[in-house]
Amino acid sequence: MLSQVEENYLKSIFKITEKEGKPASTNAIAGDLQTTAASVTDMLKRLSEKTLIHYEKYKGVQMSDKGLTIATQLVRRHRLWEVFLVEKLEFAWDEVHDLAEQLEHIHGNSLIDRLDAFLGNPRFDPHGDPIPDAQGRWTRRKQILLSALEPGEKGIVSGVENHSPEFLQYLDQLGLVLHTQITLRERFPYDQSVRIRTDDGRELSLSEKVAANLYVEEQSGTKERR
């Protein structure tokens, strides 16, 4: 069984390699985990020893099959707990991440599968991120950034690129919750800000910064193996 710290490293390496599409650098991991490069090198040796990662000195690190399975389970746990906290305990979507960071490390035989069932087998977490199923399969969606939508096109708010409480609270204030249907009315070339209309008829102006951190879905997704 792995320590919480080891699990956090695996999750971080997974996240970085997924996003970057190449081996994770020592510095990137250190930045993500708020620690030093020296500590990271130390841990990479240990994880490599346990065949949880593929690591070559100075060349960065990738997930092994074993590590990938564990990291996927961690993401599953994290997101299911987030659903629980929002749906059942009525936390706001900007309050649940830190608690889920702790809860994801709880180990137990059928715990997560029971939680999954209790929550009704949700496919997405409160931030619109997909929840891998018990076999580690992901639900993929065709979603694009609002900043990539063309005037006249419609979309449904389906996720966020930035997960910071500040951004999430701002979206709350704007009334731009998940599943809101929107139409892009106009994009102003001067600053790339946009004007949208929501399904309840309100017109909103959004900065380029907001538009570049909000995902909209164009059509429904399908299940596929990762």
Next chain:
Amino acid sequence: MLSQVEENYLKSIFKITEKEGKPASTNAIAGDLQTTAASVTDMLKRLSEKTLIHYEKYKGVQMSDKGLTIATQLVRRHRLWEVFLVEKLEFAWDEVHDLAEQLEHIHGNSLIDRLDAFLGNPRFDPHGDPIPDAQGRWTRRKQILLSALEPGEKGIVSGVENHSPEFLQYLDQLGLVLHTQITLRERFPYDQSVRIRTDDGRELSLSEKVAANLYVEEQSGTKERR
């Protein structure tokens, strides 16, 4: 903020001093936490340094006010999570202890109070043990061991002295779940075994060992400060 290990020590010291009614010995703590006396002495120094306990070399250890508050919150968390696991995730009452041992260490502002509300502010956990409220107040009940009941007297199964999965599963098999009303029919002097009648009309024979590990309630309890 305390480490999980420190929290476990506080809970153990609390449990032992409550049961024994006197300072907890190094050996008792070591036995409870499945560690060595040397490790315990080590930790007692650290906890004493943080004024979480009153510790005098060779004289045993007692809770300080600060430690007592923390230990009480830990018991509250442990038991509320047990209720969640049984009531919501449908675990059996003999399966939840180890998970609750982990969950009780999750820290978060309003987490436990929200969980408490979500569960309907339960006063007792799945094993009949009282759950302290947010202010650390306990619900006390007049419950006695079944082995102390006299022939002809009635009682309601309200708790267990032994929490082992083996005993709990055996009670399941006997159909002696919490809140079952029973009448003591006869006690056999030869081995102190008893014959009881349950509220659904069944007659059961119970060994002295079972009777000495099962609590029955005689009347409803009142709230008081500890």
Next chain:
DNA sequence: AAATATTTTTAGATCAGCCCAAAATTTTAA
């Protein structure tokens, strides 16, 4: 291609937790 800057690793320490073996203290028995 050489010089410079950046990234990564190593060396050496610290700290919390844990252990064993030996010494000190307290308790029990003779």
Next chain:
DNA sequence: TTAAAATTTTGGGCTGATCTAAAAATATTT
């Protein structure tokens, strides 16, 4: 009231996780 037994503490050492400072390797400029 001594001697023996049991308990507790101390001393020394180990591991996992962390850090700083210095060395090594890689990447970027000139």
